[in-house]
Amino acid sequence: MSSDHSTYQPTSGLGKWVDSRLPLPRLVHDSFVSYPVPRNLNYAYTFGGILMVMLVVQILTGVVLAMHYAADTAIAFQSVEKIMRDVNSGWLLRYMHANGASFFFVAVYLHIARGMYYGSYKAPREILWILGVVILLLMMATAFMGYVLPWGQMSFWGATVITGFFTAFPGIGEPIQQLLLGGFAVDNPTLNRFFSLHYLLPFMITGVVILHVWALHVTGQTNPTGVEVKSKTDTVPFTPYATVKDALAMSIFLIVFAYFIFFMPNYLGHADNYIPADALKTPAHIVPEWYFLPFYAILRAITFDVGPIDSKLGGVLAMFGSIAVLFVLPWLDTSKVRSAVYRPWYKLFFWIFVANAIFLGWLGAKPAEGVYTALAQISTLYYFGFFLVILPVLGLVETPKRLPNSITEAVLAKKAGNGGAAAAAAASPETRG
Structure with a gap:
């Protein structure tokens, strides 16, 4: 797509002059x-x-x-x-x-x-x-x-x-x-x-x-x-x-x-x-802005020591890790199919992940005590489990739906229904070959 030849044609003398020196309009x-x-x-x-x-x-x-x-x-x-x-x-x-x-x-x-x-x-x-x-x-x-x-x-x-x-x-x-x-x-x-x-x-x-x-x-x-x-x-x-x-x-x-x-x-x-x-006057409940609340909940969910890592350091690492894991997401997903439209199990786990992220945001606004802490720990476990366990394993065991041969076939199938999909597949150069 990026290699297509430019179709821009200056229509005036000034346009041609600018295009030959600084082709910003192009x-x-x-x-x-x-x-x-x-x-x-x-x-x-x-x-x-x-x-x-x-x-x-x-x-x-x-x-x-x-x-x-x-x-x-x-x-x-x-x-x-x-x-x-x-x-x-x-x-x-x-x-x-x-x-x-x-x-x-x-x-x-x-x-x-x-x-x-x-x-x-x-x-x-x-x-x-x-x-x-x-x-x-x-x-x-x-x-x-x-x-x-x-x-x-x-x-x-x-x-x-x-x-x-x-x-x-x-x-x-x-x-x-x-x-x-x-x-x-x-x-x-x-x-x-x-x-x-x-x-x-x-x-x-x-x-x-x-x-x-x-x-x-x-x-x-x-x-x-x-x-x-x-x-x-x-x-x-x-x-x-x-x-x-x-x-x-x-x-x-x-x-x-x-x-x-x-x-x-x-x-x-x-x-x-x-x-x-x-x-000299501490607010009763210190909370960040709403868009930081899911990560704040992950920070406060770590209330236990893990070997030499105490709970404070563990919480900070978990909070930063919740962002850092996004950097390696392309290599955690082992499926060769991109879209969740053709991955029924991934689609299910994805929507659970979205609901879990919203739930973490709600927990981040609550006091870090009692049942809220336990729920934050469960939600944090699913957050990291989705990236580190579900995505790698799911790509190996999930059976995706049949992919269309082309974007055009998918568009025609959506317009015409199942009959249109069969006709589009029959007309596709890939299927004829």
Whole structure:
């Protein structure tokens, strides 16, 4: 797909002049107009475009907010309130940025789930998948540092707890924590460091996103069947076929986003963050933002020692391991069939995994005591078991359904039913040969 000859033709003298010196219009045309995509893409494939829009929203609102924010513990909280009250449309910018982080994670989690369901991480797209996981890590770091900036109670104590995780590592833990904090406790140097990094990381994310899109255009887009493109009849131009789908899904997504901004702006936040940070007053229940709750539950699920590894270090390793395992996912799945559509057992275990991840998020918001701890341990066991046991074994013992010979055959079968599938199979060059 990526080797197709460019169809861009400049229509004016200026266009020809620019194209011969800096072929940016050609790049845009080849990437977003004539670029061939599988003809059976569904709405699950629209979250990549949504994420691009949300990244632009976050960068633009963040740049303007940074013009009015003061990274000083004495006035940081007041500067945020000033933005809300005195800056023209400051309340809108702040709510767009804060809720935008949540909706960014909604889209990226759905994007990852789609990739897992349709096997988008399998060869030859391993680097494409790894770059996506790198983007997820950078997003998490950016979101955590941004949550500290309002300098409310949950900001302060969240930073204290999260940076305290590094002390679990013997020898190197405390120096790393002090480097992050700029001292021995969360204070003004910490706020300055986090503000600088929070401003920088989105531009790093943009760079990795460019690599991610580049890798996508080299290997080509996957599709719900998991069958590679075999002929031009399997594809359609990106515009208008994919753009119309993207535009509709993006419109619905942005309508929901706008509803939260204007009618429920603080629903996804925490009330304690409207209280100025106080190092002498600990909140009753310290919790991170909702998009970190599944990993927070995994951290707290490890309440026992494993040999020389105590429970604190074990919890930190499990939390980081829950992300690290995604990097090796392409090699853990031993099945040669990509799509869950043709893997009945994998489809079952996948949906259990999704329900388990949501359940972990719910447990992360609960106190780490009693039955909640036991349930978190069971859910954590399934989380890692899915990657380390179920996927490798399932690929060896599962009998998948018959794959279509081509994307076109799958499309015709869906339109015409079983009779159409038989006719399409009979007409297919592969079956005739």
